[in-house]
Amino acid sequence: MFTGIVQALGTVCGTESRDGDLVIEIEAQSLGDVVIDVGDSVAVNGVCLTAVRQLDQKLLFDVSRETLSCTRLGKLAPGSQVNLELAMRAQDRFGGHLVSGHVDGLAILIAREASARSTQMSFRAPAVVAPFIAEKGSVTIDGVSLTLNRVIDVDAGVEFELNLVPHTLTVTTLGALQVGQAVHLEVDMVARYLKRLQDYNQ
Template sequence: MFTGIISSIGLISAIEHKGGDCRLTINTGKLSLSGTQLGDSIAVNGVCLTAIELGKQHFCADVSNETLSRSTLKSAVVGTPVNLELALTPTTRMGGHIVSGHVDGIGILTEQKPDARSVRLTFQVPDELAKYIAEKGSICIDGISLTVNTVNGALFSVNIVPHTLKETTLAEIKVGNPVNLEVDLLARYLERLLLGDKAAKPQPEITEELLRNSGFLDKGIH
């Protein structure tokens, strides 16, 4: 588990493609790995990865096909900057919110404008994630814990203060850039709880045929 408070900006220094997935080597910048052990979790742009090799200023981690398919790591190249955070410990200050490091999907920056000394960023999210995002709720963007300012359909905005701009990769983001999104964990569990006993049964895929058989479409229309 993580808090979404970034410790350092790292750099992808090597990418090794292995059997359909890949292994990343990441330079950790100012982040100290002195207390880190093999097998520990490290969040890389909000993606929880397991350290399989440790150096003084770098670590290596394998990235599965599942992770590549759901995150921006699939398009990472050598030299890509990444936000880093070590896993939560019992003594860690909870400055952000509970973050699992399991990316739900990819958002796109649609607008970027100054707001006093801060910057207001607006993102578009996949339609299936929009229901989990609420005004004044929490959202994790590239591993950064942020508060949602406004919501309008599949669009939401966040305010980035100067310190966050300085300490994260958001200082370099441009309109059209993709970001990793993790919605509030509580929203995910709440949705599952609301299913009640139905949660134990497979949920049918919503298709035109299902809608027609359920009476939502005219069976005579093709």
């Protein structure tokens, strides 16, 4: 379980295909002296992955074929930066919202403009996630917990606007995001279960 508060930026050192799966090596120097044991969960751009090896300040992760099919992790190139968050501990401060690291789909950045000192970003997502997107609700974009300011249902799905403060733009990969790029989207966990309960009772 995660909170959507990015703890560090990592750098992809390399990737290797293994029987249809992928191994990703990430340098996580900015995590400092944090010890990550084999089997620990780490959110990489919002995707929950299991650490299979730690060597100095480099981490290795196995990425399954299923995860590759619904995320952009397979498109990461050496030198790419990624958002990192360690799994939440019971005694940690809960600063964002409940995040599972299970990506619901991809959203596309369709507009970006300055708004005072912040940056307003607009995204378009597929219709399948539209029921879970609500104004003043929460979403996770590439592992970053954000609040929805405006939601518009459109023929192609749903569009929504977010405001990112300078700190978020600096300490996450979202500051470099360009129009047309895709991001991992995870909807609010509570909304997901409420929708399932509603569908089951009908």
